[in-house]
Amino acid sequence: MKTAVLTDSTSYIPKEIRENLNIHMIPLSVIFGNETYKEEVDITADQFYEEVKHRQLPTTSQPSVGEFVELFEKLATEYDAVISIHISSGISGTFQGAVSAGNMVEGIEVYPFDSEISCMVQGFYVLKAAEMAAEGKAPDEIMAQLDEMKKSIRAYFMVDDLSNLQRGGRLSSAQAIIGSLLQVKPLLHFENKLIVPFEKIRTRKKAMKRIVDLLGEDAKSGEPFLASIIHAKREDEAIKWKEELEAIYPNVEFSISYFGPVTGTHLGEGSMGLGWVKK
Ligand code: MYR
Known part of the structure; x- marks a missing residue:
């Protein structure tokens, strides 16, 4: 069983670490007027804080279900399962998007995980899942470990x-x-x-x-x-x-x-x- 680990951009795990640990990422976006920027892809944190000094504050948006489906289908060519770890479902629809897309794709088992938090704290779950996936641990075992972590986060x-x-x-x-x-x-x-x-x-x-x-x-x-x-x-x-x-x-x-x-x-x-x- 080959298991992928996916997180959304809000865990802010640097690209180099993601690449080294084989962590996949789906970005959320900031929207300035008519311009949409995928964070960590089209706009860095430094560029963002510069930009907001002289522009109206943007709005934010979650990845679409279609983007999740596309990514899960791509992962299905290489993996049997994906642990999909996301920003708290109480403040973003991202987790729900992963759940919906997971029900639509075939050829890969999707395990959505609601971190109930965000940022590098969400990243703690992602790094643990990546470590366990690399050791060949089964998705159920990884999910159980993430639930265990929730008790002390x-x-x-x-x-x-x-x-x-x-x-x-x-x-x-x-x-x-x-x-x-x-x-x-x-x-x-x-x-x-x-x-x-x-x-x-x-x-x-x-x-x-x-x-x-x-x-x-x-x-x-x-x-x-x-x-x-x-x-x-x-x-x-x-x-x-x-x-x-x-x-x-x-x-x-x-x-x-x-x-x-x-x-x-x-x-x-x-x-x-x-x-x-x-x-
Ligand atoms: C969306 O548009 O779906 C994204 C909404 C993101 C809201 C972020 C609110 C702040 C999160 C703070 C997390 C602090 C973790 C220590």
Whole structure:
């Protein structure tokens, strides 16, 4: 049984790593007026953050069912099964697109997986699935391992300005609560596949400190963890934070990733987050 691993672009796994680990990718898009750009293909994160400085904020869109069908049919010429790992179904129709296309294609068994999150935290699932697929593990075993990972995956993030998330309809909270959060730097997280406020915090510094403590609640056990700092155009700050975190939590292996064009559209420049999972 030969199993492929597919993710959508929002896991932001660099191309070189995807190629080395044989990870297939289907992009989501950002749409500026009449122009559609597939992220990680037609537009990089740096180009995107430059572009939004002087253009109206774009909208985003999921891959079409037709694009999924085309890709699954191509994979069917080489593989028997595909594990298809996607951005939370509570904030994008991408996962549902994979499910629908999976029911339409023949010659390949499609195993859609709702990461219930996004970005490099979704990437943790993808990297594990790729490792297991390369070892020849069966799709059911890989899916069971991904479900197991879900129990220890956590992520918290903050934005400089909540209005993009609110405008794009991706912040799930009562309007009154959102109003009361607009002047602060609330910590956000995912609950039941949706983005919700976790805690109301006044400053960026305090929010980052709170994330460090939340990681500590899990990492204090001394068990090995993987973690990723995710930033929107704040690389220097991310590098500094990584050094600080590495000094506090020697049992955690940290990496740095980014919010690309699609997630950056909803979060905005300056956003910062941290996600982790038990190794
Ligand atoms: C679409 O148009 O289908 C894509 C919508 C993407 C919404 C992205 C919202 C922000 C996600 C933040 C993830 C943080 C993970 C740590």
